[in-house]
Amino acid sequence: MLWRSRPALLLSKSEHFAADASQPRQFCSAAAPLPAPHQPSPAPIRSIPLRTTKLLLAGVIATAVAFTAAGCAGTATASAPETNASGVTTLKVGASFPATDILNYVESSQAAAAGLDLQVSEFSEYITPDTSLEDGSLDANLYQHLPFLNQFNKDHGTHIVPVGKVYFPPLALYSKKITSLDAIASGDTISIPSDVTNERRALLLLEKAGLITLNPNAAGPADIATNPKNLQFQELDAATLPRALDDVKAGIVNLTYALPAGLTSEQQIYKEDVTGTPYTNLLAVKSGNENNAAI
CATH class of the missing domain: 3.40.190.10 (Periplasmic binding protein-like II)
Known part of the structure; x- marks a missing residue:
């Protein structure tokens, strides 16, 4: 088990940032149709300033981030991630920068010991990570805060739930x-x-x-x-x-x-002041997998 309930990581580059994610206006009426399923491809680790990298990586160690699963398109029931004969569970996780660097670090340093194979995909917009979670193309994502997650579920009829708070970057x-x-x-x-x-x-x-x-x-x-x-x-x-x-x-x-x-x-x-913010970025899964043993 990797995930432990701990205070959300506060990412900062000197007094530059403290850290969170935003998304585009493509909301429709309630239960709007979902876009066609998207099959993401893994994204490489992005080059960022060294000090930022150290803080991102230190935050991973401090929060012990881990991941779970999601399910079949258009249904409220999630299917579990696949585990091979060697007992390794593959988790497909979608994220936006800088969360991709966090996940790539977990994959390279901690995932194997926990019996996980993380396949990290980077997204530059904020619709596909949730629709891919809903249709089963992804097992988890890390890019959104709770107000956005709730609004997305309301507008698109999805069944996405938070697992835990991870990091907060302010506007x-x-x-x-x-x-x-x-x-x-x-x-x-x-x-x-x-x-x-x-x-x-x-x-x-x-x-x-x-x-x-x-x-x-x-x-x-x-x-x-x-x-x-x-x-x-x-x-x-x-x-x-x-x-x-x-x-x-x-x-x-x-x-x-x-x-x-x-x-x-x-x-x-x-x-933005970080005190009492509701905009901490969350690890999210499809409903039914929030208590999965891979967490």
Whole structure:
């Protein structure tokens, strides 16, 4: 058994990041049809700054991360992962960066001793990892927080459940043009993620920064109560937010995209507080496998 219930890992690169994941607006009405099954291929370990790598790897050791299974497409019942004649259980795990590096490290250093063969696949968007979990192409995934998981189940009729908290990377407001909140001027444009859960999360960050106030249960820019600087908001797929910084005064970017894009702590204007956050990234499986012996 690899998984142990421990506090979620807080990933940080100096005072750069603390760590989490975001996703794109492709939500439909309740129980929307699932995309066609996707067969992911393993992804190589990504080259990232050495200090970040050490912290990621140290976090794996501290949290003893492990993985379970998922099941058949379109049903609420999951099937168990396959175990060969030698007693080795193969687990197909989907993830987004930096979780892929965490998983690849577990595979190279800890999985064999636990009787596991981890097959890690990297995804650059946030729909396929859950649909692949639902249809059985994956056994587990590591990329989403609980609000996103709940929204995805609601919108797509899936049966995905969390196993345990793993790591938390906060959102941050970045800019390539200014260095402080005071430099944001009247009428400036701010880019934010377009998916339901992270758009609200981004607006809450802007509210805490003192740039706007929100109506109760705000979901998007239409729910802004006061906007003293008459800020404009550009809603974009999370993966495009780092590139959009060239065209806006500032933008809210998740660690999943900030690190690969080369964004630095010096470009952060305001960062999400980690205290009491619901946005810790989770290891998730299909319902029925949350108590699997491979965990």
